[in-house]
Amino acid sequence: MKRRSAIKNLSLAVAGMVSLPAWVSAWTPESIGQVNSLPIPDENLLAEITETIIPETQTPGAKSLKVHQFVLRMIQDCFGEEAQTLLEQGLLKTDQLANIAYNKPFVSCDTAQRMELLTHLQTSDDPAGKQFVDMVKNLTMRGYLNSEYVLVNINHYNIAPGFYHGCVPI
């Protein structure tokens, strides 16, 4: 119940972002850079976001596979400055939304709250939020699917299959 109302408020806040008072527009991409007092977006938060996307079950999730480090590295080395900014601001925004909705940082939210937050960011009409979640989600899936754990234990990856069969029944 509580969760529902929190999210409802949150929707209001973000949907009305353009016309709302200055404190709300604090997480637009343009203004974030000037807000020096905001917490530095850290690896830990990213790790929790990736874990929300691919959680630990009977098998390891993103955090224990260190998928967040892959995500960071890709954004840092391959994606260019724009993506780096998107990441920094996205992390910030995620925490801010968590604070608005649940009065606590993202890492302290429970699984359901985290999923609501990510879903909200992704479907809100703030394009940067959606881009951020899409980028992190895509990289998380890619990192996870190409992790040693998944390739070896789930896909039984073998560098030299030694064969090709052109027509095998599924």
Added chain:
Amino acid sequence: MAFFNIDSIKDRTFDAIVVGSGISGGWSAKELTGRGLRTLVLERGRDVQHIKDYPTTFKNPWEFPHLGQIPKELRDANPIASRCYAFNEDAAHFFIKDNEHPYVQEKPFDWIRGYQVGGKSLMWARGTQRWSQYDFDGPARDGFAVEWPINYADIAPWYSYVEKFAGISGNKDGLPQLPDGEFLPPHEQSCVEKHFTQQMAKHYNNTRPVIIGRCAHLTQPQPIHTQQGRGQCQNRTLCQRGCPYGGYFSSNSSTLPWAQKTGKMTLRPDSVVHSIIFDEKKNKATGVRVIDAHTKEMTEYYAKIIFVNASTLNTNLILLNSTSNRFPNGLGNDNGLLGKYIAFHNFRTTISAEYEGFLDTITEGNRPNSSYIPRFRNVFKQETDFLRGYAAGFGSSRMLDTDRSGFGESLKANLTQKKYGNWHVSSHMMGETIPKETNYVTLDSDLKDAWGIPQLKVSVAYDDNDEKMIADFHQQMTEMLTVAGFTNIKTNDRPDKAPGLDIHEMGGVRMGKDPKTSLLNKWNQLHACQNVFVTDGACMTSNSTQNPSLTFMAITARAANHAVDKLKKKNL
């Protein structure tokens, strides 16, 4: 630093010099040493020894920091190399870096190069199709470029000779436009590829064959391959990293070690050939000038015969840079045609589609090859409004249909669930381009590279014929895919894709019957300087629709053996 002590002329004199150690240079080295000639092989790049110098070959996907993707800094610094599909984290070390080897693009041309022992034989895709008489007939038939001085019959035994040694897999298809060779067992076609083959036979009365590609892989090694130290191809499809099994043909795994074993080869990496020395009194070439890649010191080496195998455009560059009183415009260039009539293969466009049948089957394992559609246009007679024709690759795979929605446990479960979608097929066009005088390379009069050698200026572009061919490919392939029951057919032309990415550039030092209209005779000797042989892509009079490298190999082996015969008769 042993070689710096070599300063007496005798120590710098050999029977033969080979410039370049790539696909064609490797064959020159093997043939010349095999026939007993003390041969110096000069290679501008670093040494790359088989297996030992393949640093990524055993790496698993997760061991690459970027899962194979090139970091942005490297990509931005190398826009030309980055446009090549094989310039990835696992093989980038085999590609030259743009800024180290500048050239002038008078028109956009992506020049892809591998400067190292083995050249591009390490990174190539290993498609090896013979050319047919229809290919050699092209120029004589339509009057573009000059007539070839050789026929298919001249080269056929040499195809057999190199095929047996290199190891080519394929099926005997009995096609006039794509002669059969000495094949190891073919790869298998997938059910969708077989379906397409059958449909084409039915709807086009066997005039549009679709076959399994022919490629330089040891599907079943023969004694001649085990003697080279090579083994069965393991279907890893990581070939561009260098293959530890010698499963595919490369100079490094095959021809160079073979030449080494004769004890007659001296291989000098880091040796940039500057030019060929022409002696006016003897009226022939006596050697080459070499710049040390690191110290930039110049040394001369001497030999009775010289094979230029630096790859098409570099061979042009070296000859253009070999000036003397007798040849002020480049070695052998009495007619002013050196560097002209460059041609390439038009790889600009692709087509893709889906197939909704065979949904209860998949492929398993990997196949370092695909199916192939040999040229079916203008083969036996001129039937369209464009000249020559095109071949095409044709591949298939079963797409995974993964539900990627949502977050959390359900997403995680969905991601690793193997739900298959439709079959996906795609085909890329390989069009023959017409060699024209307006497609040329020259030397820039001001700009030099780091070794003081003039930069190459490239002026090569598509023409109307290419555009018409692309339109025809789209139209014909759409029709073919449609009658075979494929859906969701999409053409994808990329007009901004510059020539060059085919990596099949040819010409500039073409063969021909008449010294007035060609540079080389039918044995690949410069008409005007007969102890210099050019047997890489530069010698090609026209360029067929097939992959070229097998033909470079056959022509090289043929010319090298001829050169030795002549030398032995004291005729050179």
